[in-house]
Amino acid sequence: MTQYGVPESDSRGQRVLHPAREQYLPTVRALLADGFEVCADLTAVDYLTFPQRSLPAGVVGERFEVVVNLLSIERRERIRVRVQVPAADPTLPTLFDMYPGTEAMEREVFDMFGIGFTDHPDLTRILMPEDWDGYPLRKDYDQGSIPVQFSTDFAQSDRSG
Amino acid sequence: MNDIVATIRAGNDPAQGLRPRSELNARELLREVGAVLRMSEAEAAKLGDIPVDPADDQTMIINMGPQHPSTHGVLRLMLELQGETVLRCKPIIGYLHTGMEKTGESLTYLQGGTNVTRMDYLSPLNNELVFSMATEKLLGIEDDIPERAVWMRMLLSELNRMSSHLLFLATNGMDIGAVSMMIYGWREREEVLRFFQKVTGLRMNHNFIRPGGVAADLPPGWRDDVLQILDMLPDRLEEYDTLMTGQPIWRDRLQGVGVITPEEALALGATGPILRSTGVAWDLRRDQPYLRYPEVDFDVIVGSYGDCFDRYAIRFHEIRESMKIVRQILDRMPGGDYRIQHKKITPPPRARIDESMEALIHHFKIFTEGFKVPEGEVYVAIESPRGEIGCYIASDGSATPYRMHVRAPTFVNIQCLPHMMRGGLVADAVAVISSVDPVLGEVDR
Incomplete structure (x- = not known):
């Protein structure tokens, strides 16, 4: 427990906060008040096949993790917020009110991971077509392949004859 | 599980596009305006451009792109x-989405460079650099990179900034109607690309900067090639300055167009020339230094009006600043190895492969299986020509990233478009897009 009242860790010299889901908004609000006025990046990780990752004491790993990178221009500092999101209820409040620039980033996380952001003003798919099924960056979503038209293996090719 | 997400989405129309006013009630319209301009409904209501009669058939929604030149x-x-006036604008992206972040999860750290270099295809070396730096940080070798490799990375990164900004001058000129500038910009960029081809073997998509250093040493005669570029450019830049900067048509098309305030730019997370055009002097090369930027002398160019002209002028002057840096690099380029000598991540030299079976096996294993990277996660950010490019890698201790995410500067920057275009003319919309200098390869990844 530290300055912001949430578990904190050090990842290769970078400061990381691990708030619980209900502490997420208050923590980010405190960080904003503390001078972290830019949200540089917001993304997510699906830890489906790697649940044993190391986390500080008191943090229970869930399937999803939303990672927010904040930046203070004044102090030239960065801080990272990692919040655990359970697979059974993949939702998180939006940061839109504090950092309007997260609009597109949260839409991307929704599109790729199927994590819903409550009160987001326009939660639609951003990169995939709007009628797409599934969430491509989840670990249980196959990469898949499409048949190739041409091949250097001419003997096997339908067009060899 | 998806029911919950479906419930959250229930309040949202699944459609990505703008809907005509006649289909929306007043509250939905406010919500949509707010979402696009990234503000709350209350703030959107204060803008005062809503009271257009919804039944009014004087407004129409048109698509500009995705094939618009x-x-x-x-x-x-x-x-x-x-x-001719733009009331609302919504950028719709994803037409170039190829799942590069997903692909990155199945490529080893050595192969990863070939993937990220294709994201921002106008500054490929910066993409490779940020990916390599993130990998090195995970490996814990970021302080052991040989000096020559570090300075070579700086040299290539600055030359890449020049080539990218020269292309901006070309496309900006073309969009505004100064078509001759387009030819000149492409021509000058080609000179830089020719140098890249000599050094890396390719004009674009180099995969040259790799974890641990760079792929090869500089070729003989590289100094003369760089000097040739540096000697040629200043006169030509003067010429373009005369051609465009002071020209009344150019100024009328750009000054006061697409204005954004520093508060808006910071709130939207905009970086690079867009943020600097509003007067915020934020350049990662100076403010969160990496490589050896603290040891070279250069200025951070800032604007004061946040309009298209400032963004043009900033990029123009950044070419000159980059040239200044490149000259200093030429004076200070140290000798030594161009990559780290580390058993795990450096393949054995070519000559050793002919005489040693172990070296051959080692070489084969590095290029097929790759090297393992310790568990952990890092975010590394550097200044690309378009702004902050960041790389977030989470590793599970295997030879491929567990998750590889690139924070693309234009993905964030194009969120400024609705702000910059609001109330402007369609012709200005073209100037505004151009001044953001988007690269759709990295927007969609």
Whole structure:
């Protein structure tokens, strides 16, 4: 427990906060008040096949993790917020009110991971077509392949004859 | 589980596009305006441009792109127009989405460079650099990179900034109607690319900067080639300055167009020339230094009006600043190895492969299986020509990243478009897109 009242860790010299889901908004609000006025990046990780990752004491790993990178221009500092999101209820409040620039980033996380952001003003798919099924960056979503038209293996090719 | 997400989405129309006013009630319209301009409904109501009668058939929604030549690739804008005036604008992206972050999860750290270099295809070396730096940080070798490799990375990164900004001058000129500038910009960029081809073997998509250093040493005669570029450019830049900067048509097309305030830019997370055009002097090369930037002398160019002209002028002057840095690099380029000598991540030298079976096996294993990277996660950010490019890698201790995410500067920067275009003319919309200098390869990844 530290300055912001949430578990904190050090990842290769970078400061990381691990708030619980209900502490997420208050923590980010405190960080904003503390001078972290830019949200540089917001993304997510699906830890489906790697649940044993190391986390500080008191943090229970869930399937999803939303990672927010904040930046203070004044102090030239960065801080990272990692919040655990359970697979059974993949939702998180939006940061839109504090950092309007997260609009597109949260839409991307929704599109790729199927994590819903409550009160987001326009939660639609951003990169995939709007009628797409599934969430491509989840670990249980196959990469898949499409048949190739041409091949250097001419003997096997339908067009060899 | 998806029911919950479906419930959250229930309040949202699944459609990505703008809907005509006649289909929306007042509250939905406010919500949509707010979402596009990234503000709350209350703030959107204060803008005062809502009271257009919804039944009014004077407004129409048109698509600009994804095939429109001035949208720099496949950016699609939905514009609501009243006559020539843009009332609302919504960028719609994803037409170039190829799942590069997903692909990155199945490529080893050595192969990863070939993937990220294709994201921002106008500054490929910066992409490779940020990916390599993130990998090195995970490996814990970021302080052990040989000096020559570090300075070579700086040299290539600055030359890449020049080539990218020269292309901006070309496309900006073309969009505004200064078509001769387009030819000149492409021509000058080609000189830089020719140097890249000599050094890396390719004009674009180099995969040259790799974890641990760079792929090869500089070729003989590289210094003369760089000097040739540096000697040629200043006169030509003067010429373009005369051609465009002071020209009344150029100024009328750009000054006061697409204005954004520093508060808006910071709130939207904009970086690079867009943020600097509003007067915020934020350049990662100076403010969160990496490589050896603290040891070279250069200025951070800032604007004061946040309009298209400032963004043009900033990029123009950044070419000159980059040239200044490149000259200092030429003076200070140290000797030594161009990559780290580390058993795990450096392949054995070519000559050793002919005489040693172990070296051959080692070489084969590095290039097929790759090297293992310790568990952990890092975020590394550097200054690309377009702004902050960041790389977030989470590793599970295997030879491929567990998750590889690139924070693309233009993905964030194009969120400024609706702000910059609001109330402007369609012709200005073209100038505004151009001044953001989007690369759709990295927007969609």
